[in-house]
Amino acid sequence: MNEITVHAPATVANLVCGFDVLGLCLSEPYDIMRLRLLDKRQVIINTTDNFPLPKDPALNTAGAPLLEMLAVLKQDVGFEVTITKQIKPGSGIGSSAASAAGAVVAANELLGNRFSNEELVRFAMFGEKVASGVKHADNIAPCIYGGVTLIRSIFPLDIIPISSPPLFVSVLHPQIEVRTSDAREILRKEVLLKDAIRQWGNIGGLVAGLMKGDYDLIGRSLEDVIIEPVRSILIPGFDIIKSECKSAGAIGGGISGSGPSIFMLSRDEQTAQTVAGVMKSIYDRIGVNYHIYVTTLNHQGVVVKQNA
Amino acid sequence: MNEITVHAPATVANLVCGFDVLGLCLSEPYDIMRLRLLDKRQVIINTTDNFPLPKDPALNTAGAPLLEMLAVLKQDVGFEVTITKQIKPGSGIGSSAASAAGAVVAANELLGNRFSNEELVRFAMFGEKVASGVKHADNIAPCIYGGVTLIRSIFPLDIIPISSPPLFVSVLHPQIEVRTSDAREILRKEVLLKDAIRQWGNIGGLVAGLMKGDYDLIGRSLEDVIIEPVRSILIPGFDIIKSECKSAGAIGGGISGSGPSIFMLSRDEQTAQTVAGVMKSIYDRIGVNYHIYVTTLNHQGVVVKQNA
Numbered sequence: 001m002n003e004i005t006v007h008a009p010a011t012v013a014n015l016v017c018g019f020d021v022l023g024l025c026l027s028e029p030y031d032i033m034r035l036r037l038l039d040k041r042q043v044i045i046n047t048t049d050n051f052p053l054p055k056d057p058a059l060n061t062a063g064a065p066l067l068e069m070l071a072v073l074k075q076d077v078g079f080e081v082t083i084t085k086q087i088k089p090g091s092g093i094g095s096s097a098a099s100a101a102g103a104v105v106a107a108n109e110l111l112g113n114r115f116s117n118e119e120l121v122r123f124a125m126f127g128e129k130v131a132s133g134v135k136h137a138d139n140i141a142p143c144i145y146g147g148v149t150l151i152r153s154i155f156p157l158d159i160i161p162i163s164s165p166p167l168f169v170s171v172l173h174p175q176i177e178v179r180t181s182d183a184r185e186i187l188r189k190e191v192l193l194k195d196a197i198r199q200w201g202n203i204g205g206l207v208a209g210l211m212k213g214d215y216d217l218i219g220r221s222l223e224d225v226i227i228e229p230v231r232s233i234l235i236p237g238f239d240i241i242k243s244e245c246k247s248a249g250a251i252g253g254g255i256s257g258s259g260p261s262i263f264m265l266s267r268d269e270q271t272a273q274t275v276a277g278v279m280k281s282i283y284d285r286i287g288v289n290y291h292i293y294v295t296t297l298n299h300q301g302v303v304v305k306q307n308a
Numbered sequence: 309m310n311e312i313t314v315h316a317p318a319t320v321a322n323l324v325c326g327f328d329v330l331g332l333c334l335s336e337p338y339d340i341m342r343l344r345l346l347d348k349r350q351v352i353i354n355t356t357d358n359f360p361l362p363k364d365p366a367l368n369t370a371g372a373p374l375l376e377m378l379a380v381l382k383q384d385v386g387f388e389v390t391i392t393k394q395i396k397p398g399s400g401i402g403s404s405a406a407s408a409a410g411a412v413v414a415a416n417e418l419l420g421n422r423f424s425n426e427e428l429v430r431f432a433m434f435g436e437k438v439a440s441g442v443k444h445a446d447n448i449a450p451c452i453y454g455g456v457t458l459i460r461s462i463f464p465l466d467i468i469p470i471s472s473p474p475l476f477v478s479v480l481h482p483q484i485e486v487r488t489s490d491a492r493e494i495l496r497k498e499v500l501l502k503d504a505i506r507q508w509g510n511i512g513g514l515v516a517g518l519m520k521g522d523y524d525l526i527g528r529s530l531e532d533v534i535i536e537p538v539r540s541i542l543i544p545g546f547d548i549i550k551s552e553c554k555s556a557g558a559i560g561g562g563i564s565g566s567g568p569s570i571f572m573l574s575r576d577e578q579t580a581q582t583v584a585g586v587m588k589s590i591y592d593r594i595g596v597n598y599h600i601y602v603t604t605l606n607h608q609g610v611v612v613k614q615n616a
Contacts, residue, residue, distance in 0.1 A: 021509040152513035153506070158528060160516050189501055196504040196534070198461070201329040203508045205460035207515045208468050220466060226504070 002037040005306040008102025010087045011094035013138035016222045016254040017202035025142040027298040029086045031098045035106040038078035046082040061096040061127035062103035068123045091173045092257035097139030100127025105302040132180045146301035165213035167297040168272035172279040173261045175289035183258035195225045222252030245275045310345040313614040316410025318395045319402035321446035324530045324562040325510035333450040335606040337394045339406045343414040346386035354390040369404040369435035370411035376434045399481045400565035405447030408435025413610040440488045454609035473521035475605040476580035480587040481569045483597035491566035503533045530560030553583045
C-alpha cells in the first residue's frame with residue numbers, strides 16, 4: 001500500500017464543565033486527506049480547497065506532525081499530502097486538529113501501524129502548536145481515539161477514553177471570527193474555590209453520567225460556571241440558543257472549543273433536528289450568517305476510506 | 309419492631325482531588341447505635357461512651373436529624389437513642405456523620421422505611437450543621453449509600469453512587485487536634501485556573517478509574533494540587549508517610565476529611581497491612597500517639613445488626 005485516503009472528523013473540545021480536559025468526536029464535518037508514501041525524507045503539502053493555509057510543511061498543521069514522525073523514523077520515507085478541507089479554520093470544532101490527526105493516522109497506516117494511538121497524539125500535538133502556539137490534545141485525542149476522551153494530564157500525557165451512550169449533536173457555526181488567543185486572554189487567571197468545587201462536581205457527574213449511560217445526569221452535569229459566562233459574551237445569541245434548545249429537548253451543550261460554534265447534545269436524531277431548527281430560527285432573526293450540522297458522536301475517530 | 313441496633317461506619321471525605329465532592333465508606337471503625345421507638349414526639353439521647361458530646365437532642369449530631377424527621381411526620385412517635393461511639397470526634401473520618409447517618413437509617417427502619425436514601429441524607433445533614441456549622445453531605449452520603457459517592461451538587465442535592473473495584477484502606481489517626489474550622493480557614497478563597505484544570509482532570513480520571521476498576525488510573529488520579537499542599541502542613545510527617553506508603557505498594561491516598569487522619573488505598577489486604585506497618589514505624593519515630601485501622605471499602609453503609 002502506498003496511497004491512502006482518510007476522513008478526519010471535527011471535534012468538540014472544552015466539553016462545557018470539562019474545559020481543557022474533555023472532548024468528543026463528531027461524525028461530520030470532516031476533512032478528506034490523501035497521503036502518498038514517498039521514498040525520500042520529505043513532506044509535500046497540496047490543497048484542493050481555497051483556505052489560505054501555509055504550504056510549508058513546518059508551518060502546516062498536517063505537515064508539522066509528519067516532520068516529527070519522520071524525525072523518529074530511521075528509514076528514507078516521506079509523505080505527499082493532499083488536503084480537502086471541509087472544516088472551516090477558526091470554527092471552534094477542531095479544524096487544525098483534524099488535519100494533524102488525519103495526517104498521522106494516515107501515515108501510520110502507510111507504515112504498517114507501527115505507532116500507538118498515544119504516540120500519534122504526541123506527533124499530532126505539534127500541529128496544534130503550529131496552529132495556536134500551544135500543544136494541546138483535547139481535540140487531537142477524540143479525533144484519533146473517537147468517542148469522548150479525557151485528557152487527565154497533558155505533561156505527562158494521559159488520555160482516558162470515556163464510554164458513552166449514543167449521542168446526537170447539533171452544531172451551529174456562526175460565520176464570525178473568535179480567535180483562540182483572544183478567547184484565552186479574556187479568561188481570569190484565578191477562579192473562586194467555590195466555583196472550582198462546583199465545576200469538579202460537574203466533571204465527576206459528566207464522566208459518571210457518560211459511563212452509566214444516564215442522560216439525565218449528563219444533562220445536569222453540563223454546566224460551566226467558570227469559562228462559559230466569560231466566553232459566551234463573544235457569541236451572539238448564546239444564552240437564548242442554549243435555553244431554547246434545552247426547552248426543545250436537548251440534554252445540554254455549550255461553546256465548542258473556544259467558539260464561536262455552539263453545540264447541543266440530544267438523545268435521538270429527531271430531537272437533534274428540532275434543536276437545529278431552533279438554532280436556525282434564532283440566527284435567522286439575529287441576521288448573522290451560519291452553518292448548521294446535525295450529526296452523531298463518532299466512536300471511530302479518523303477512518304480509512306480507501307487505500308491502494 | 310420497636311428496637312433496632314445499627315453499625316454506623318467511618319467515612320473518608322475530600323477524597324484527594326475530590327475536595328467537597330467525593331467520599332467513601334469504611335468498614336471500620338463504626339459507632340454502635342441502638343434506637344427505641346417511643347409513642348411520644350420526643351428524642352432522648354443516651355451515651356455509653358465518655359466523649360463529652362451534648363445530650364440536648366437539638367445540639368446532638370444524632371438528635372438534630374431525628375428532630376427534623378419528626379417535624380415532617382404527622383404521627384406521635386419519638387426515639388430513644390443510645391450511642392456507643394467508637395469513632396473519635398475530630399478524627400477526620402466522619403465521626404459526626406456516622407452518628408447522624410446511623411440515627412436516621414435506624415429510625416427509618418423502625419418506621420418501615422418510608423424515606424428514601426436521599427431524604428435520609430437531607431435529614432442527616434442537620435447533624436453536620438450542628439457539628440460544624442455547615443450542612444455538607446460528603447461524609448453523610450457514603451455513610452448512608454455505602455461505597456464511593458459523588459456529591460455533584462449540594463444545592464440542589466445530587467448524590468451519584470460511583471461503582472468501584474475492591475479497595476483496602478489503611479488509616480492513620482494521629483492523636484492531635486485539627487479543627488475543621490481551622491482547616492477550612494487556611495484555604496485560599498481563589499485558586500489558579502491552571503491548578504483547577506489539573507484538579508478536574510484528576511477528578512474525571514478518578515471517577516473513570518473507579519468505574520473501570522483501573523487501579524493504575526485511580527492511583528495516577530489521586531493527586532491534589534490545591535488543598536493538600538496547604539492542609540498537610542498541619543499533619544506531622546504527612547509527606548514522608550505518603551511517599552513511603554506508595555513505595556510500599558499503596559495505590560495512593562491523602563488527608564481524610566479535614567485531617568488529621570491520613571488514609572492510603574491498596575489493592576489487597578496484605579499490601580494494606582504493609583502500608584499500615586510503614587505508617588506505624590514513621591509515627592513511632594515521630595513520637596506522636598496514633599491509632600491505625602486496616603479496613604475495606606464498605607459497600608453497604610450503615611447496617612442493621614439486630615432488631616426486635
